[in-house]
Amino acid sequence: MTDRRTSLAELRHTAAHVLAYAVQDLFPDAKPTIGPAIENGFYYDFDRLQPFTPEDLEQLEQRMNEIVKANYEMTGQRVTREQAVDRFANNPYKVEIAREIPEGEPITLYTIGEFTDLCRGGHAHTTGEIGALKLMNVAGAYWHGDEHNPMLQRIYGTAWYTKEELDAYLLQLEEAAKRDHRKLGQELDLFSVEEEAGGGLIFWHPKGAVMRGIVENFIREGLRERGYEPVVTPHVVHEKLYDISGHLENYAENMFGPLEVEEQRFRLKPMNCPGHILIYKSKLHSYRELPIRYSEFGTVYRFERSGVLHGLTRVRGFTQDDAHLFCTPDQLQGEFEQTLDEALRLMNAFGFSEFEYALSTREPHLRTETDPVGEEAIRKALESRGLPYVIDEGGGAFYGPKLDIMLRDAIGRKWQLGTVQVDFVLPKRFDLKYRGPERDETPVMIHRALAGSMERFFGILIEHFGGNFPAWLAPIQAVITPISEHQLDYAHGVRKALHERGFRVEVDESNEKLGKKIAVWKTQKVPYILVAGKQEAADGTVNVNERGVDTKRSATVEQFAGELQTKVDTKQ
């Protein structure tokens, strides 16, 4: 043992070796390739003709536990490139790795028991340090992540210091599954995807649509305050527009194919920018007008491969809270920073606090001399707000660098939501101009979608709240449940009073006992259940059963309305 505690990553990396050892024992025909530690666990990719079955995984897990129990020491050995290539002569993957290790870097082999792997190191000292492990699933994965390469079989697993930690992790996964927006979307009747219509196309049900409207209104408020002008553009436009914009050249694989009408080719719009550009271009502009800010809840369609579609977070048709700013180069920095501030306001209002920023640069072959200007604007904006960020080399849009705001879903998968992008390219391609004090100039564009897409934002929102939406967002804010049908008239009177004040309220008219009604509305996660019995009808009150609060209380309809109004005003 050692005086230094083995890190979780080292522990998991060791578990990957243990897995490869077990595979070598039970499935000698499988060729091990690579097996790193990842967040929450590890994986190992094997090249094997026959797929691993769930039963195989059980066997492997058993064998792994034996290897752990045997408490083999992990021993390292430095070798030459030739020795490594020789040692793994029957495994082309290992040979490739050995050949690609840069000159001067040590090449090491690590051994546990009867299994030796080519590996740069970073392990536990003994296999016995692994307190608990579990194989999770098998998946296909391409060698080096390139779909032109052979597909390998990736076995995912998790490993922990103790059994308790493993159990806690598995429980956490179960809990996360309950927050899954696809599950809640069905249970709360918010949205659906219909087989007859096709994957990745979202049907917003009444309750989901109500919530979407609330989000949209919030965003519209911000846009109005910051001087954006709403515009509306067509969903289908002539293909030549995307020829000019460069989408056909750079983005065609993400676009739906052409629609031919009267020998003309049309396309579903994959982005809103060209439309907004045409509006800008429809007349002459003076520098005195800038910045011009066009906003639109613009629905776009992008072809996504069937295997990547996922609930609301990865779809084929979605609506961006999109806007394009046309400004002078001098205005770029200020406009960019204001946009970032607005993004922060949005995230904050919806209760998101944990997100990450990424500065994505353009792919090297697309870079131009203006890229550093855009990157610098993004960097300065982030740094002036004290926001930490990572750099995503080559992850930018085809027309420029961008700042992305990433959020995690319930099980920790990262999704890109808001994006603010600097664009010197499209203004040139479309030959955009504004009249300067002395001569015509080319404006700079900022593309921005702060929620990103209404679909993805809503998906993350559902998981964030686990369906327990605050009253200002909840599709039904309160339900009035009469105890017997004798209070139905009273209940409708209360509903009318609350409805007239703008609240979303329903009456439960079902012929059920109170307990049943309460149970139903609790599972629907309604913020307030207002019980109206004989007593309440006589007093002009309701008995307030608030979500998450154990005690009930009596309130007049006016009192309750005031309380709810406060919640709505403060967005709680």
Added chain:
RNA sequence: GCCGCCGUAGCUUAGUGGUAAAGCACGUCUUUGGUAAAGACGAGAGCGCGAGUUCAAUCCUCGCCGGCGGCUCCA
């Protein structure tokens, strides 16, 4: 798209080589009930779609479609 797993009433699930069962939801009735699920009756699927094997397929085989987990890609 690729690899693996899955596909039975609106939902959740049981089940079998001889044309399918339950709970919830739904409808009717009884009940008029005080804070997480009252009772009775009823209707509802030919078991994702197509082909094949078989005397016979929801169950076996193949293809397709859809979903899930990954890979790759992105808002």
